[in-house]
Amino acid sequence: MQSHKKKILIIDTMHQSIIPLLEDLDFDVDYKPKITRQEIIDTLSEYVGIVVRSKTTIDAELLQNAGKLKFVARAGAGIDQLDVRVLENRKITIVNAPEGNRDALGEHALGMLLCLANKINVGDLMVRQMVWDREGHRGFELKDKTIALIGYGQMGSAFSEKLVGLSCNVIAYDKYKSGYSSLLVKEASMQEIYEKADVVSFHVPLTEETRNLADKSFFLNFRKNIVVLNTSRGEVLNLKDLLDFLEEGKVKCAALDVLENEKLDQLTDEQKAVFQRLIQMENVLLTPHVGGWTFESYERINQILTDKISKLSY
Structure with a gap:
């Protein structure tokens, strides 16, 4: 017997709780994390909703057969892979879940800052190499320092909470x-x-307005030599310009959870040259875009998404 439930398509790997949560909302759930882009295009006409993490861009081409589609649910905070103009024109609602990983992001940003301030990563490496250099790893305290946040949404406010x-x-x-x-x-x-x-931390979404926001002219405005944190999107920060200021000392150190191109096997020659400079710097801390990527946030995002989906009217 054919089901009359509304169908929803999940195209990325998600915490297993997503299926029962959506079924409780009376959806017929198709969980297809290995689906190809062409397969999405070919079958999207069946669905009222689609859940995406980062597999593919949600644009006019993908939506060409999406006559029934009422919402796109982004399992995370950023919506830079969604063509907002196209979705708005088609009256397709966007749902995202920045509340789901805000605490994970805030804790990660704090951890990166403390690591830089106390040279923890470099000190650990030196001790493992049988070098016991206390003076060379003298750090600085955060007390009385001014931490400046660029953007004060869910992520910026979460970081400020962790700094208390x-x-x-x-x-x-x-x-x-x-x-x-x-x-x-x-x-x-x-x-x-x-x-x-004293410290500048980025918490803005990636838009045409914020792309390349932190470039040479941006850094030249600062009166002090600063510490830079980026846990937002790599394209917000011009990496080559940052490296120039790191080498000059205008930027004392930097913690980057995101890069302009995170597909390290697909870097252009210019990007490779910049990356090679980056990884040779002891005053740079790198993590692989895991700022909001905890076991707890992985599940909490599902709860936030399904709660928001339950409140949609269409």
């Missing part, structure tokens, strides 16, 4: 928000950030 108790001054600039000063953070202008920041 370290007696640092947290300021934030968000072009699209105001009135968010609290015990956690002080709302600031970019001019204040340029003047006061």
Whole structure:
């Protein structure tokens, strides 16, 4: 007997809880993490919803047969792989889950900052090589330092929460928000950030406006030599310009959870040259885009998504 339930397609590997959660909402769930892009195009006409992590871009080509599609659920925070204009024109709702991995991201950003401040990664490597150099690994304290956040959404606010108790001054600039000063953070202008920041941490989505936001002209504005953290998107920060300032000392050290091109086997010659410079720097800390990638967030994202899907009206 043919089911009359609304069908939803999952095209990426997800925590196993996603299927029963969606079935509880009376969906007929097709879990196909190995599906190809062409197969998605060919079968999307059957579905009212699609759940995606990062497998493929949701654009006009993919949606050519999606006559029934009412929503796209992004299992994570960023929606840069979704063509928002096309989806809005087709009246397809976008659902994402920044609340699901905000705590994971905040903890990771704090961990990276503490690691840089105390040279933990370099010190560990040296001891393993039988080098016991205390003076060479003297760190700096976060107390009384000014931590500047660029963007104060779910991720920026989560990081500010994790900084409580370290007696640092947290300021934030968000072009699209105001009135968010609290015990956690002080709302600031970019001019204040340029003047006061000891540490600059990026928490903005990737858009045409934020692409290449942190370039040579950006770094030249800072009065102090700064520490840079990027846990947002790699394309927000011009890596070549960052490296130049690291070599000059204008940027004292940097922690990067994201890169402009994270497919390391597909780097262009220019990107390879930049990457080789990057990995030779002891004052650079790298992680493989795992800022929001914990066991807890993996499951929590599903709970957030399905809760938001349950509230949709279509």
